Amino acid sequence: MKRKHIVRLSDILDQIQSYLPGCDTYLVEKAYVYAAKAHANQIRRSGEPYLSHPLAVAYILALMKLDLPTIAAGLLHDTVEDTDISIQDLEQIFGKEVAEIVDGVTKISSLPLKGKIYKEAENFRKMILAMANDLRVVLVKLADRLHNMRTLEFQPEHKRQRIARETLEIYAPLASRLGIDWIKQELEDLSFMYLYPEEYRKLKQEVEKVVAARQNFIEEVIQILKDILKREGIEGRILGRRKHLYSIFRKLQRNNLSTDELYLIYDIIGLRVIVKEIKECYEVLGIIHSLWRPIPGRFKDYISLPKPNMYQSLHTTVIGPGGRQMEVQIRTEEMDRIANEGIAAHWLYKEQKIISADSAKSHQFEWLKRLVELQKELKNPREFIESLRMDLFPDEVYVFTPNGDIKVLPRGATPIDFAYTIHTEVGHHCTRAKVNGRLVPLDYQLETGDIVEIVTSANQRPRRDWLKFVKTGRARSRIRQWLKREEHERIMITGREILDKEFRKYKSSIGVFLDSPQAQKVAKAFSFKSVEDLILAVGFGRLTPSQVVRKFLHSQEEKKAPEEDLENITRKATITEKSDEIFSVAGEHGLLFHLSRCCNPIPGDEVIGYITRGRGITVHRIDCPNLKTLDPERRIEVSWETNDGAVYPARIAVFTMDKKGMLAAISSAISASEANILQADVKTTPDKKAIFHFLVEVSDKGHLDRIFTNVKQIEGVIRVQRLLS
Numbered sequence: 001m002k003r004k005h006i007v008r009l010s011d012i013l014d015q016i017q018s019y020l021p022g023c024d025t026y027l028v029e030k031a032y033v034y035a036a037k038a039h040a041n042q043i044r045r046s047g048e049p050y051l052s053h054p055l056a057v058a059y060i061l062a063l064m065k066l067d068l069p070t071i072a073a074g075l076l077h078d079t080v081e082d083t084d085i086s087i088q089d090l091e092q093i094f095g096k097e098v099a100e101i102v103d104g105v106t107k108i109s110s111l112p113l114k115g116k117i118y119k120e121a122e123n124f125r126k127m128i129l130a131m132a133n134d135l136r137v138v139l140v141k142l143a144d145r146l147h148n149m150r151t152l153e154f155q156p157e158h159k160r161q162r163i164a165r166e167t168l169e170i171y172a173p174l175a176s177r178l179g180i181d182w183i184k185q186e187l188e189d190l191s192f193m194y195l196y197p198e199e200y201r202k203l204k205q206e207v208e209k210v211v212a213a214r215q216n217f218i219e220e221v222i223q224i225l226k227d228i229l230k231r232e233g234i235e236g237r238i239l240g241r242r243k244h245l246y247s248i249f250r251k252l253q254r255n256n257l258s259t260d261e262l263y264l265i266y267d268i269i270g271l272r273v274i275v276k277e278i279k280e281c282y283e284v285l286g287i288i289h290s291l292w293r294p295i296p297g298r299f300k301d302y303i304s305l306p307k308p309n310m311y312q313s314l315h316t317t318v319i320g321p322g323g324r325q326m327e328v329q330i331r332t333e334e335m336d337r338i339a340n341e342g343i344a345a346h347w348l349y350k351e352q353k354i355i356s357a358d359s360a361k362s363h364q365f366e367w368l369k370r371l372v373e374l375q376k377e378l379k380n381p382r383e384f385i386e387s388l389r390m391d392l393f394p395d396e397v398y399v400f401t402p403n404g405d406i407k408v409l410p411r412g413a414t415p416i417d418f419a420y421t422i423h424t425e426v427g428h429h430c431t432r433a434k435v436n437g438r439l440v441p442l443d444y445q446l447e448t449g450d451i452v453e454i455v456t457s458a459n460q461r462p463r464r465d466w467l468k469f470v471k472t473g474r475a476r477s478r479i480r481q482w483l484k485r486e487e488h489e490r491i492m493i494t495g496r497e498i499l500d501k502e503f504r505k506y507k508s509s510i511g512v513f514l515d516s517p518q519a520q521k522v523a524k525a526f527s528f529k530s531v532e533d534l535i536l537a538v539g540f541g542r543l544t545p546s547q548v549v550r551k552f553l554h555s556q557e558e559k560k561a562p563e564e565d566l567e568n569i570t571r572k573a574t575i576t577e578k579s580d581e582i583f584s585v586a587g588e589h590g591l592l593f594h595l596s597r598c599c600n601p602i603p604g605d606e607v608i609g610y611i612t613r614g615r616g617i618t619v620h621r622i623d624c625p626n627l628k629t630l631d632p633e634r635r636i637e638v639s640w641e642t643n644d645g646a647v648y649p650a651r652i653a654v655f656t657m658d659k660k661g662m663l664a665a666i667s668s669a670i671s672a673s674e675a676n677i678l679q680a681d682v683k684t685t686p687d688k689k690a691i692f693h694f695l696v697e698v699s700d701k702g703h704l705d706r707i708f709t710n711v712k713q714i715e716g717v718i719r720v721q722r723l724l725s
């Protein structure tokens with residue numbers, strides 16, 4: 001792991017020629033000469049000339065196959081911090097691009113990463129990404145940190161601990177987020193070695209024993225698979241793969257195991273099958289599952305649903321020869337390259353399609369998606385690099401409190417959102433806001449780096465129009481809660497007034513009613529918990545005042561109240577807006593709707609509402625078996641209104657013949673119907689059939705019907721069925 005030999009300029013140039021053959025490396029050579037002069041009289045703690053460090057950093061960047069300005073910046077990255085050279089000097093000699101990368105690296109190095117770092121590691125990571133404004137800055141910083149970790153032994157003990165901790169908390173996760181697996185693993189293992197030397201040494205020994213013991217087994221399995229691939233005419237590579245030490249350590253910790261219980265972890269060594277095409281991944285999966293029994297719940301399809309860092313692969317765990325569990329990963333060459341090199345792989349292989357349009361659709365990280373799209377449109381690689389320089393986090397902004405704490409907010413968030421993240425009361429009473437010392441309107445959109453100060457007033461209250469511009473769920477729900485409470489009070493007053501008017505027709509009054517022992521009974525008769533709920537229902541218009549008064553008079557005469565006609569209390573309501581599970585209803589105020597989880601209704605389904613006690617109205621499918629157990633008196637008619645853009649989960653089962661490629665065929669039929677797959681899972685039956693379960697996201701019933709039509713057309717599909725939940 002330690003690379004003791006000193007990197008020379010020629011090593012870097014050779015490596016560059018290997019992936020950019022014939023290119024002019026003058027910029028890198030010039031940077032080398034300049035860095036050599038700038039660091040001429042400096043020595044590292046290791047006793048080596050200082051220049052060995054920027055050389056090593058530049059070499060790591062060349063291993064990551066980065067462009068020339070990045071490698072030049074790697075050579076120059078410490079010149080501004082450690083010598084009297086300025087960014088302007090660099091810009092004059094090397095141009096704006098190189099100077100900006102060095103500037104970014106210098107800024108990150110001077111961040112006050114102290115004290116709070118462990119509590120706010122995630123925010124610091126994001127801050128670094130947001131500050132960088134150019135992913136290449138982060139890549140240079142990672143290479144810098146990697147070499148510093150490789151040479152950490154020369155630092156004094158207290159510094160070793162701090163740097164190793166910082167690496168583990170900040171830089172290894174950054175490498176992971178950018179999908180550069182080899183850097184993440186090396187950073188983790190080096191940090192592990194310095195932070196927990198005892199555990200590291202012991203685990204290393206034990207793992208080597210396990211690896212030696214399983215060697216024959218793995219080779220046997222590799223041979224079996226090689227033969228089969230050959231027979232099936234699939235071209236591919238099969239590798240034994242070993243988990244890196246720190247991830248084994250974490251797994252032991254997560255499962256409360258000691259190093260002596262290492263044998264309980266079955267995936268220390270696994271297999272990786274690398275083929276040419278996506279289709280073949282599923283074919284190989286089918287072959288493996290037919291050879292060895294898969295362990296339920298261990299199959300993961302990161303091809304249909306890539307990880308946020310673009311990782312794609314199929315994972316499955318099977319019971320291999322001799323009843324021994326083993327994990328197998330199946331992916332294409334391209335997926336393997338992205339798993340190793342991450343985001344860095346993108347601009348180099350720009351002519352190739354990186355991820356298919358379908359999988360890009362389901363991608364969570366908007367910025368990555370946009371990068372990939374941009375990359376297809378742009379002809380010139382320079383333009384692509386330009387596009388890396390903005391919007392690393394189009395979804396988030398990072399702002400400071402006056403004390404210098406970082407708050408993360410969604411893009412478009414306003415001072416009101418900020419106020420509610422400080423405290424609910426600060427939100428409720430927010431009257432004015434200052435950004436960077438200047439007064440701004442309350443719907444001002446915050447930007448990364450803003451320092452935000454909130455002015456409160458005891459007289460201020462939340463306003464309904466705030467809901468039009470707040471961006472965070474927290475602010476929205478707090479404002480709604482407040483408005484609901486206020487509305488509740490208003491509706492109580494209305495309910496009392498309406499009832500009082502009705503009582504007066506019978507020469508009585510609401511006061512008489514409330515004081516009478518029958519009030520509680522009347523509430524019960526209408527299935528309300530309390531008299532207050534009864535009055536609310538009248539205020540909402542769910543119950544007419546005459547129903548209440550009649551029931552009251554009947555109960556006074558100690559007669560049985562006549563059966564209420566269900567028609568009278570069933571009112572039409574329309575679902576108009578889905579947000580935080582709250583629906584507003586035409587003609588009604590503030591009714592709370594939930595889609596019931598027992599039957600997952602989607603727009604277009606025939607539905608019926610059920611008035612719950614205190615949790616608003618639950619919407620069920622008309623064929624939901626649970627409906628039968630619910631009080632018919634509390635049913636209410638509801639209907640859907642079109643709901644642009646919203647998607648709903650639906651569970652489906654596909655019954656098929658058990659043959660190769662079914663999962664791939666069904667997945668692509670679903671994707672072709674423009675639906676996301678949230679979960680997929682398969683069981684085979686003894687009679688050579690397979691049942692696939694999918695959780696998909698659809699916009700409505702018609703959408704689901706289209707999926708059904710497409711899936712039914714696949715040869716081998718016997719039946720498709722919607723499931724309740």
Ligand code: MN
Nearest residue numbers: 053077078144
């Ligand atoms: Mn450095």
